Amino acid sequence: MIHSILTIAAKDFVSELRSKEMLLSMLVFSLMVAVVFNFALPPGSDAITEAAPGILWMIFIFASVLGMNRTFVYEVDKGCLQGLMLAPVERVVIYIGKLLVNFAFIFLVELMVLPLFSIFFKLDFTSQIWPLLFILFVNTLGLAIVGTLFSAISVNTKTREVMLPILQFPVAVPIIMSAVEATSAVLQGQEWSVVWDWSKIGVVFDIVFFVVAFHTFEFVIEE
């Protein structure tokens, strides 16, 4: 099973590195929003420290939707999904392979945007980098878990570009809450226990929705 998951993930990874469709759209969107807010809010002000976690996660969440919308589009439009479904592997292998790639690329974009965000808004993340990376990891994984599942649902609908955020945002509310509050705690220099208390929501969300996706993906992808 792991062999097949890695095979699918590696294929998508190489394919995306050549086309850069997902990476570029996420990166350009993230930078654009960061620049807009840089003009709207004066760097170094108190308002920035309060608004930064919300802005940061708004960028990440919308960018992730842009990227994950593409997850199954190519497979469906070119008929490759049938090729995958004809292979002697369990359906959930396709899901986990796609999930890994989505997570990797969203996380990569976040790592690229974070230093730029820090420069734009004169925020110093360096002293809190490990808690911040932990928050990014847990909550990005949550976004990828639900986003990958919902992109499989939305890809067969007529309004697939619009359908993913409509499905994902309401479900992702716990993740948004966990991410913003934990990031806020980090930026305000609060103790790890406060960060962990908020992050627990994200961890539980990841586990619950991974189990749900694991058991439902087969029904989602079948006709």
Next chain:
Amino acid sequence: MAPSIEGCAAVRAHLLSKTFGAQFALRNVDLEIQAGEFVTIFGPNGAGKTTLIRILSTLSKATSGDVIVEGQALGKDSDAIRRKIGVIGHQTFLYENLTAEENLKFYARLYRVQNSSDKITELLHDVGLETRRKDQVRTFSRGMQQRLSIARSLLHDPTLLLLDEPYTGLDQHASEMLTSWLTRLRERRQTTLMVTHDLERGVDLADRIAILVRGQVVFNDLRSSVDRSTFRQVYYDLVEKHNRQR
């Protein structure tokens, strides 16, 4: 049951039906394909040909009826059945950003093909794409992509090959190449089920011919019992007759 050539059944479908809502796509289809046999199924648009291929290839579930593929009942151990079948459709299942070799390697890994490098080299040679192995599929013509798709479908040495309108989108030259490839497979006694609109090519390749109209098998006979010169008229008459009965 229609007359059969010698051998054991690679596919046996009994009272196979598939509905979409109240609409029947397949209605009580009985079909048997012997090992080593090349069966061509003709039928107008909407006859249920693709639905039949999708069910046999485990992509779709039958509403009712029994299907046994290579000795295994559909729905029991789908992975084991998928390992034994190769499918060529109108779409190639190939990734345009990957090279010909990378595409075959990807599928070889999914099918756990032993000695995949040798097998890939051999197949690329067979389909005449050895010199283009490092080129991305996006640079290939439709005909070349279909040849690569043939190589993909044969990677894991399937015992049953399912072809769904393989001539779709091919120019004359590419169609000739595909026909010569299918002829070679037929000579090797590769069990094959092809659905197509192309009456001449389909008849020439087949050991057995069936016609599907409105989800029902209305004709099923050995190629040797069919007169090639009058088959077109037979086909049109049957399609018209059964369409009139709606």
